[in-house]
Amino acid sequence: MSTGLYSLSFDAKLRILRFQLLAMRSMYRDSEFRMKPGSYKLRRLSVAPMMDWTDRHCRVFHRHITRHTWLYTEMVTTGALIYGDVARHLDYSDEEHPVALQLGGSEPVDLAKAAKLGEQWGYDEINLNCGCPSERVQKGAFGACLMAEPQLVADCVKAMRDAVDIDVTVKHRIGIDSVESYDFVRDFVGTIAAAGCKTFIVHARNAILKGLSPKENREVPPLKYDYAYRLKKDFPDIEIIINGGIRTLAEIDEHLRHLDGVMLGREAYHNPYLMAEFDARYFGDEAPVRSRSEILEAMIPYVRKVLADAAGGKPGPKLNSITRHMLGLMNGLPGARIFRQMLSDPARLAAADPELLHEACAAMPRRAA
Numbered sequence: 001m002s003t004g005l006y007s008l009s010f011d012a013k014l015r016i017l018r019f020q021l022l023a024m025r026s027m028y029r030d031s032e033f034r035m036k037p038g039s040y041k042l043r044r045l046s047v048a049p050m051m052d053w054t055d056r057h058c059r060v061f062h063r064h065i066t067r068h069t070w071l072y073t074e075m076v077t078t079g080a081l082i083y084g085d086v087a088r089h090l091d092y093s094d095e096e097h098p099v100a101l102q103l104g105g106s107e108p109v110d111l112a113k114a115a116k117l118g119e120q121w122g123y124d125e126i127n128l129n130c131g132c133p134s135e136r137v138q139k140g141a142f143g144a145c146l147m148a149e150p151q152l153v154a155d156c157v158k159a160m161r162d163a164v165d166i167d168v169t170v171k172h173r174i175g176i177d178s179v180e181s182y183d184f185v186r187d188f189v190g191t192i193a194a195a196g197c198k199t200f201i202v203h204a205r206n207a208i209l210k211g212l213s214p215k216e217n218r219e220v221p222p223l224k225y226d227y228a229y230r231l232k233k234d235f236p237d238i239e240i241i242i243n244g245g246i247r248t249l250a251e252i253d254e255h256l257r258h259l260d261g262v263m264l265g266r267e268a269y270h271n272p273y274l275m276a277e278f279d280a281r282y283f284g285d286e287a288p289v290r291s292r293s294e295i296l297e298a299m300i301p302y303v304r305k306v307l308a309d310a311a312g313g314k315p316g317p318k319l320n321s322i323t324r325h326m327l328g329l330m331n332g333l334p335g336a337r338i339f340r341q342m343l344s345d346p347a348r349l350a351a352a353d354p355e356l357l358h359e360a361c362a363a364m365p366r367r368a369a
């Protein structure tokens, strides 16, 4: 074998060496990213469900920034799906995959029906909201107040799992009101894991059900990332994803040393270009990182299509309902303000011309654009 190698030309040896390097790289990638087939690594990075923010236009925009990051819908209540306009709540664009539907509800039968609809619509995951502290949601007896009833959540999860073949996951807090003990969230996760849930998204702070607004509930209760780390130690076979206050690649790297995935909410929304690095850095994708202007370019056909549907008589959104999610794209660059101003200028938006995206980009100082 070695004598054979000596007799090869320099070019042939180089080709073999390159082949071996590629094989080693793919072995590395298989072990790093596809070690456990199924759910693991798919949700390594995700964008949080956010009411009024992560609608379908926002998700398409995020998808043009990152191919692999897992996306979540806004919360949709079981009532809205069972008694309301299903298409209005569930329609999305094919390019959004992988995309998860977040449900709000607490009746196992209703949740099973809603989950089934989500699966039929083609969603990749059903997520149950056990973290929202708003008064409205509490009146419906779901969201964060469900953390006080782990057995009910387990019943809900079981009913949904029986109804669908896609993953059923739970997003929750680490405690409610004055409950500070780690045992509370450990028992919550343990009870629901026993019903077959394999993925938990842990917003690592308490929900205060009385006295704090939803916004304050995302800022005031202290973050306790160590609770999520302990969950991973106590439930090593369960996928644990951390959420809450994470803003930089360095923070993401640190969490991924302990946990299976990281979910970003506000930072992904306000500073979306942070996600341009995700595919290469966390999913091993070798495609070149898209520039901001390429992302704008990629959005134009989508904007055109949405506006054309609206013009064609279908009930459709205005340009603003797409551009409002894009205002943060140039954050950190000189001229970002000009970009934001142009994309939110009522007169320009009224013209409903997708070329506005080009114009806003062109209006920035040349170096930045």
Ligand SMILES: Cc1cc2nc3c(=O)[nH]c(=O)nc-3n(C[C@H](O)[C@H](O)[C@H](O)COP(=O)(O)O)c2cc1C
Pocket (backbone or CB within 6 Å): 048, 049, 050, 051, 052, 053, 074, 075, 102, 129, 130, 131, 132, 171, 203, 218, 243, 244, 245, 246, 263, 264, 265, 266, 267
């Ligand atoms: C405007 C807004 C709306 C939100 N709506 C939802 C929701 O529908 N469902 C949910 O589980 N969490 C919701 N959240 C909470 C986020 O999913 C996330 O848990 C929270 O913002 C903490 O993550 P972050 O610090 O990365 O933003 C919302 C957050 C914001 C800012």
